[in-house]
Amino acid sequence: MHDELFATQDQWAGAATAGDNFKALAGELGLDQAGFDACLDGGKYAEQVQADFEEGSNDGVSGTPAFRINGTELSGAQPFEAFQKQVEYFLAGGEPPTLEVAADSYRSMGEADAPVVVTEFSDYQCPACAQVEETLIPELIERYVDTGQVRFVFRQYPLTQIHPYAPQAAQAAVCAGEQDNYWEMHEKLFAGQGEWAEAAEVPLDTFEGYAEELGLEGAAFEQCLSSDEAALVVQGDVMAGESLGINATPTFLVNYLPNRGGQTIGVLGQVIEYLATGEPTPQIVPTDGSWRVQGNVETARAAMLAFVDYASPESAEHALNVLPQLREQYIDAGNLIYVLHPWLESADGPGAQAAVAAECAADQDKAWEMHDLLFENQEEWTAAGDLEATFAGYAESLDLDGDLFEECVASSALLVRVQGGTVVGAMIGVPEAPVYVFSNGQSLTSTSPLEDFQAMLDSMIGQ
Numbered sequence: 231m232h233d234e235l236f237a238t239q240d241q242w243a244g245a246a247t248a249g250d251n252f253k254a255l256a257g258e259l260g261l262d263q264a265g266f267d268a269c270l271d272g273g274k275y276a277e278q279v280q281a282d283f284e285e286g287s288n289d290g291v292s293g294t295p296a297f298r299i300n301g302t303e304l305s306g307a308q309p310f311e312a313f314q315k316q317v318e319y320f321l322a323g324g325e326p327p328t329l330e331v332a333a334d335s336y337r338s339m340g341e342a343d344a345p346v347v348v349t350e351f352s353d354y355q356c357p358a359c360a361q362v363e364e365t366l367i368p369e370l371i372e373r374y375v376d377t378g379q380v381r382f383v384f385r386q387y388p389l390t391q392i393h394p395y396a397p398q399a400a401q402a403a404v405c406a407g408e409q410d411n412y413w414e415m416h417e418k419l420f421a422g423q424g425e426w427a428e429a430a431e432v433p434l435d436t437f438e439g440y441a442e443e444l445g446l447e448g449a450a451f452e453q454c455l456s457s458d459e460a461a462l463v464v465q466g467d468v469m470a471g472e473s474l475g476i477n478a479t480p481t482f483l484v485n486y487l488p489n490r491g492g493q494t495i496g497v498l499g500q501v502i503e504y505l506a507t508g509e510p511t512p513q514i515v516p517t518d519g520s521w522r523v524q525g526n527v528e529t530a531r532a533a534m535l536a537f538v539d540y541a542s543p544e545s546a547e548h549a550l551n552v553l554p555q556l557r558e559q560y561i562d563a564g565n566l567i568y569v570l571h572p573w574l575e576s577a578d579g580p581g582a583q584a585a586v587a588a589e590c591a592a593d594q595d596k597a598w599e600m601h602d603l604l605f606e607n608q609e610e611w612t613a614a615g616d617l618e619a620t621f622a623g624y625a626e627s628l629d630l631d632g633d634l635f636e637e638c639v640a641s642s643a644l645l646v647r648v649q650g651g652t653v654v655g656a657m658i659g660v661p662e663a664p665v666y667v668f669s670n671g672q673s674l675t676s677t678s679p680l681e682d683f684q685a686m687l688d689s690m691i692g693q
Contacts, residue, residue, distance in 0.1 A: 512650035571651030
């Protein structure tokens with residue numbers, strides 16, 4: 231019956247007479263017709279089916295087909311090779327992959343009780359990963375790991391289709407870790423990527439040479455490299471990453487919040503600092519009545535996330551010349567939800583201070599007035615020596631309570647609030663500002679004219 235139901239799916243799916251189709255199948259299979267009909271019509275197994283559905287929902291299943299292999303998720307119409315890989319992993323003794331990596335693991339760096347855990351899924355043959363290793367990771371370690379604020383975890387995620395030697399490189403790191411030289415091998419693999427990544431065949435000799443340079447016990451390293459032990463560790467990391475939907479490297483998780491693509495320490499640091507406060511994950515579309523959401527959520531047929539930098543001339547161009555037209559044509563007409571997310575290049579830059587000023591004006595119901603003033607006078611305040619005094623002058627021109635405004639601007643809590651926009655941007659892969667992301671998954675950039683926004687929105691609203 232299972233096979234027949236799938237074979238004839240196009241005949242009964244969505245049909246009002248599906249029950250008759252099932253009864254006909256029972257007859258063709260030679261079942262007791264009366265017994266089958268009574269079972270189906272009486273809903274004998276309805277509760278069991280509902281229980282299966284609820285069990286799947288509780289386990290995070292949101293679509294079909296979805297599989298669990300020794301408790302490990304595999305979703306979608308996967309090829310046989312995907313099942314084969316996981317089954318063979320467990321048959322070889324692999325442990326169910328987990329998101330946690332113990333603080334005493336050789337792949338973990340930093341204090342066990344650090345308030346934030348940064349996990350990097352990376353590929354030793356990936357050029358972007360090597361660049362991040364050279365530029366971002368040293369600053370991450372100096373600013374946050376060495377000061378006890380972050381525990382850093384590295385997980386292997388070789389993209390074998392484009393980087394054929396990455397799995398063996400990852401295994402070399404694991405084997406070095408077995409001899410307490412994981413991070414030393416890690417550094418050599420990235421530093422020597424240009425040497426071994428272009429080799430004509432798997433560069434095991436190069437990896438063994440690195441082991442010798444590190445003073446590792448050669449026979450033990452080679453035995454580890456040729457065994458299944460290291461390969462299972464690497465595959466476990468890959469399966470953990472796949473369960474999170476990771477499909478590119480490098481990908482960072484900050485307390486399991488995804489931060490996609492290569493980033494600057496200015497952006498990644500803000501995500502770290504935001505989460506270290508214990509604040510909840512910021513909402514992509516705030517539902518708390520935030521001033522930064524414009525439009526009617528009941529009638530809108532499109533949503534637009536605007537990631538803007540108050541110090542960016544391109545953001546000013548959008549705010550002064552494009553946004554008023556969008557407000558008139560789409561927002562006020564009830565067709566568009568416009569969500570403003572301040573994006574900060576750094577937590578101590580002029581754009582961050584301006585975003586705080588806008589939030590403080592919001593506390594006195596003058597958010598958009600301050601928003602407009604900041605963009606209208608961008609050239610003035612970005613060149614000013616005393617931003618606090620300049621912004622206090624703008625507050626006075628808006629008849630705000632000066633003492634309350636100045637007290638608000640000085641509050642560290644307001645910086646955390648505006649950093650939420652950068653956190654949202656990091657979650658969905660926004661690399662800079664301004665960027666405008668639409669609810670159809672497409673985006674426009676800083677140089678997009680009004681006509682591009684109109685074409686995008688007209689297409690979405692007309693669907």
